[in-house]
Amino acid sequence: xxxxxxxxxxxxxxxxxxxxxxxxxxxxxxxxxxxxxxxxxxxxxxxxxxxxxxxxxxxxxxxxxxxxxxxxxxxxxxxxxxxxxxxxxxxxxxxxxxxxxxxxxxxxxxxxxxxxxxxxxxxxxxxxxxxxxxxxxxxxxxxxxxxxxxxxxxxxxxxxxxxxxxxxxxxxxxxxxxxxxxxxxxxxxxxxxxxxxxxxxxxxxxxxxxxxxxxxxxxxxxxxxxxxxxxxxxxxxxxxxxxxxxxxxxxxxxxxxxxxxxxxxxxxxxxxxxxxxxxxxxxxxxxxxxxxxxxxxxxxxxxxxxxxxxxxxxxx
Numbered sequence: 001x002x003x004x005x006x007x008x009x010x011x012x013x014x015x016x017x018x019x020x021x022x023x024x025x026x027x028x029x030x031x032x033x034x035x036x037x038x039x040x041x042x043x044x045x046x047x048x049x050x051x052x053x054x055x056x057x058x059x060x061x062x063x064x065x066x067x068x069x070x071x072x073x074x075x076x077x078x079x080x081x082x083x084x085x086x087x088x089x090x091x092x093x094x095x096x097x098x099x100x101x102x103x104x105x106x107x108x109x110x111x112x113x114x115x116x117x118x119x120x121x122x123x124x125x126x127x128x129x130x131x132x133x134x135x136x137x138x139x140x141x142x143x144x145x146x147x148x149x150x151x152x153x154x155x156x157x158x159x160x161x162x163x164x165x166x167x168x169x170x171x172x173x174x175x176x177x178x179x180x181x182x183x184x185x186x187x188x189x190x191x192x193x194x195x196x197x198x199x200x201x202x203x204x205x206x207x208x209x210x211x212x213x214x215x216x217x218x219x220x221x222x223x224x225x226x227x228x229x230x231x232x233x234x235x236x237x238x239x240x241x242x243x244x245x246x247x248x249x250x251x252x253x254x255x256x257x258x259x260x261x262x263x264x265x266x267x268x269x270x271x272x273x274x275x276x277x278x279x280x281x282x283x284x285x286x287x288x289x290x291x292x293x294x295x296x297x298x299x300x301x302x303x304x305x306x307x308x309x310x311x312x313x314x315x316x
Contacts, residue, residue: 006060013056013065016049020072023047027079030244032213037204041281043242044080044265047073083241086262089292092314093189096121099234099284101200101306103272104156105130108302113141115299119310121146122165122188125198125234127179129159137161150198152180160235162198176218178202178211181235190315191230191290199235199287212238216245223287224251230290230315236269236306237285249287257286257311261293268298272305284309292316 022039023046031037050073057066098121100112105128116124124146126137134153137143142163150168151161160180162168168184174197182198201215216239223233231254239246241256250256258266267279277300284306286293291313298307 009056009060010062013053013060013062013069016053016056017065017069017072019049020046020053020069020076023050024072024075024079027076027242028244030248032209034204034206034209037209037212037243038206040242041240041283043076043240046076047080050076079242080265082256082259084262084264087260087292089294089314090316092316094294094312094314095189097123097125097232097234097286097311097313098308099125099127099198099236099286099311100301100308101127101236101284101304102129102133103304103306104128105133105159107133107304109133109136109140109142111300111302112308115301115308115310116142116145121310123186123196123232123234124163125196126161126163127159127198127200127236128157129153129161130155131159134159134161137163148186150182150184152182154180157200157203160198160200162196164196168196174219174222177215179215181219188230188232188315194230194232194290195226197231197233197235199233199237201238203238213245216248220245220248220251223249223254226252226254226289232286232288232291232313234286234309234311236283238283240282241285246285253289254287255289257288257293258282258296260288260291261296261311263293263296266296266298266309268307268309270305271300271307277307279307286311288313290316 026040053069131153146163148164153159170185172183174181202211204212268284295312
C-alpha cells in the first residue's frame with residue numbers, strides 16, 4: 001500500500017509538472033487551434049499545479065524533480081509578474097474611461113447608467129450596440145452626460161459606439177475587421193488630441209476561429225501604424241494577456257493597462273453561464289500610450305455576459 005501511494009504521488013507530481021510546462025509553452029506559442037486558444041485563456045491557473053508539484057516532490061524527496069518543478073513554476077510566474085507590478089503614476093489630473101459589452105444590445109442600460117454615474121468617465125466604449133440599444137443610450141443619462149457620440153450600430157455583435165464629454169474628431173472605422181472597431185481623436189484631462197479606440201475583434205468561436213485570427217492581425221498592423229501621440233484603445237479584445245496574438249498588439253510604444261496598473265488577474269467573462277457572476281477570463285482590456293493606469297476594476301452588468309471595465313488614468 002505504501003509503495004502504491006508513493007507511485008501515485010509521483011505520477012501526480014509528474015502530471016502537475018506537465019501542466020505547468022504546458023502553461024509556459026502556451027503563453028509564448030502563437031495559438032491557432034481551438035484547443036490551444038481556449039487553454040491559453042487559463043494559463044494563469046497552471047500556477048496551482050505548479051505549487052502541487054513542488055509540494056509533492058518535496059515530500060517525496062525527489063530533489064531533481066523538485067528543482068525542475070521550481071524552475072517551471074518560476075518561469076510561469078515570471079510570465080504573470082508584469083500584471084501585479086504597478087508603474088509609478090505621475091502627478092496630474094486623474095480621469096476615468098469605461099468599457100461595456102451589451103451582449104447583442106441586451107445589457108441593462110439602467111444598471112450601466114449607475115456604473116457610469118459613479119465612475120464619471122470622460123469616455124465610454126461600448127460593444128455589441130444594436131440600433132435599439134443606441135436609441136436607449138441616447139435617451140439615458142449616459143447620452144446626456146457624454147453628449148459627443150461616434151456610433152455604428154448593427155445587429156447582433158457587430159455594433160460599436162463611443163460616448164465622450166468632449167468632441168470626437170477624425171472619426172474612423174478601422175477597415176478589414178468582422179465587427180466594427182472605431183477610432184477618433186478627442187481632448188482628455190492633461191492630454192489634448194488623444195487617439196481613442198473602441199475595440200472589438202471577432203470572437204474565437206470553436207471551429208470558426210479564423211475571423212479572430214484575421215482581426216487580431218488587422219488590429220496589430222493598425223496599432224503599429226498609429227501616429228505619434230497619446231492613445232487609449234479600450235474594449236472587448238476577446239483575448240487575454242497570455243495570448244501571444246494579444247501581446248503582438250503591444251508595439252509602437254503601446255502598453256497593456258493591467259500591466260501598468262498592477263491590477264493582477266481581472267476576469268470579466270463570462271457572467272451569464274451556470275456559474276453566474278464568476279467570470280474566468282480577462283478579455284476586457286485597455287491598451288495605452290502616454291498614460292498610466294492608476295486603478296482598474298470591473299462591475300456586474302445585468303443582461304450582459306461581461307463585467308464592465310472601469311479604468312482610472314493620468315497622462316504621463
